[in-house]
Amino acid sequence: MLKSYEAIYDNGQVKWxxxxxxxxxxxxxxxxxxxxxxxxxxxxxxxxxxAGKGKTL
Known part of the structure; x- marks a missing residue:
């Protein structure tokens, strides 16, 4: 089964x-x-x- 994980690759290191x-x-x-x-x-x-047309009730 395939799973996806988001990570950043920085200078040879993977940061999850x-x-x-x-x-x-x-x-x-x-x-x-x-x-x-x-x-x-x-x-x-x-x-x-x-933009600017919404109202907070």
């Missing part, structure tokens, strides 16, 4: 972001995602046409 796999040895497939200019944790913005 959430759950750590419960295995001591395994065959893996690595997919590298291109970095974008946006931060991974950037704040979402509403579309221009609805």
């Amino acid at each position: 972001l959430e759950d750590t796999p419960k295995v001591t040895s395994a065959r893996v497939i690595i997919t590298i995602l291109e970095e974008s200019n946006k931060s991974v944790f950037s704040r979402r913005q509403p579309p221009e046409f609805i």
Whole structure:
């Protein structure tokens, strides 16, 4: 069964972001995602046409 885990690869080290796999040895497939200019944790913005039109009740 295949499972996906999110991690960051930095200078030869893998840093797990959430759950750590419960295995001591395994065959893996690595997919590298291109970095974008946006931060991974950037704040979402509403579309221009609805910005400022919401009301808090």
